[in-house]
Amino acid sequence: MLTSNLFQNSVEFPQKGDINTSANPSASEDDLQITEGTILGDHHVVEAFLGEGGFGLVTRCRDTKNNKTVAIKVNKSDPEILLQAKLEIFILEQLRRLDPDRCNIVEWNDYFLDGQRICLNFELLDQSLWDYIGDRNNRGLPMRELRPILHQLANALFHLGSVGIVHADLKPGNIMVVNRSESPVKVKLIDFGLACPASAVIPGDRVGTTGYCAPELMLGIPYHEAIDMWSLGLVAVELATGVPLYPGEDDYDVLKFIIETQGQLPDHLLESGLYTDCYFIEDNYNKHATLLLFKLQLKWPVLVQRFT
Template sequence: MPASEAREGMISVQYKVLEFIGEGNFGKVAKCVNMKTNENTAIKILKDVNDYDDEVEMLEELRTLDPEKNNLVRFMDSFIDDDKSCIALELLDRSLWDLMVQRKKPLTLNEIRPITRQLLVAFNALKGIGILYTDLKLDNVMLVNHRDQPFKVKLIDFGLAMPVSEVEEGMIVQPCQNRAPEVSLGLPISEAIDMWALGCVLACLFFGHNIFYGTSTYDTHQYFKRERCPPNSQWRLKTPEEYKKENDDQLQLSKRNFDHIGNLADAVNKYSNAIEEVEVEDTRAFLNLLQMLLNSDAEMRITPQQALEHSFVTMSHLADYAHKSLTATDSLDEFTEASVRTAVYHHAPG
């Protein structure tokens, strides 16, 4: 029977379905129990066997990476039960999207920082083995156990990941709102597209909504037109007449959060609640990292390794504030991220 019609209580090889906990275009996700180990597991039930083959192949390739050290979902098993293609993965808590919906407010910089570091570690590991992730969005970053390990996250869903060697110029990847400029413009792409998407995700956590909008590929072609002149093609800015005609005939633009904000720095400053000097300094560091992630020139965009050494991640820009807060009995050797957060930045909300 089709995966979408799988019954609760189904026993498949060594897994028993307890409940369905997610659904998407790919199929469903079921919370199961491993009948041999009694361990709760997430089973991804795919509609398309081709999607199953692609994702399993990629997950097998990722076995060379330590999932705990590199913040990647742990791949456990894969099997086909009747006509149901199934992938067994570690059971995680909830996605960042679910967290944002539940909170109904943006995250603080102290909450964004550990998420940033962990995702950079994940992307640095993927870059190290020549893999593009291509599908970063809030839904694909999951909290491991938010109650016991706040803001510990893992990257999930590798169905659209691919080796760099298989990338073709002009291919369309990434969700529209997180799509790097070089993808939209049909230029050569590299692992740098994942850094652009990371910038979009971190900005969304900070602002509480996306900084770029797009529900279709047409949105990304709103201002540019591609001239196809074999053997080459080139992009040009649309004429006012072309833009007006397409807007009047096809595109209905609504008011958006950043319509009257000039640039990223203005947006961050407007949305920031920073008052004290240490908060202002941290906001500046975050803005600088965002600017480096969202560099429109892919060759100039910051890499995962470079970003891991950025002051927003290392908190080196707050060292002076930690020194000022040390007591006579404190040792500089005991200076850690936790001490900065509690002794210096304790007044941050959340």
């Protein structure tokens, strides 16, 4: 987790008197009782719900001050989520140096408080690439559509790297189509809730989504912007074929797919991983790591001990 000194040069964050970050039942049991017509803050009327996650909800709102329609990410008032929202604001502040249209990154307008919840105000976009592919019955996109999309995503990652930011959760669900009726389709990268400065990465910090993570994340190896390029490669395959390259219900499945298709990971990576022992055992005869039945170890540890 990033430390508070990262915020010294950022926006003025709400003080503890404004947002209660202590562990208490009301904060940890926030069920976000929001309906259409609810007013967030002073002047954002909820018109529809766009998505939800562990953090809270994403809503479509109308700003009654200027009658503009925007997307509002409503974070729960749970202390850990509050801290994560502050970290996301720090990242978004760094991204203000970039032109959102030229850099293919969602435009962030500001943040405001709704009671003890932090709400992030973004431009309203059309639909995610995940939904865009689904509308085509997961058949994949033709090259004339695929090429400009990948070019835009590579452009977004280039500009993130220029300001030293790792997105850490690149996937079709975090890529938005600006307007599906336009051709070629324009896309923007969204959701910086897991992003961090490359200089502040903590080895062993597990981020990202199963199926799109680089091996470094699964093994607890120090990482940098390159993990986003790994994810982009997986997104490219999924856009072309309509199905994920590495399906799996957990990291073990994904790592197994990677090794079966690309071969054993280099020894220097295995030796530097904090979690290598969770997935691999070393063959003392040839000093080569082999994949361990980690699922079996989790479910029946006594049985595994008998045969290892």
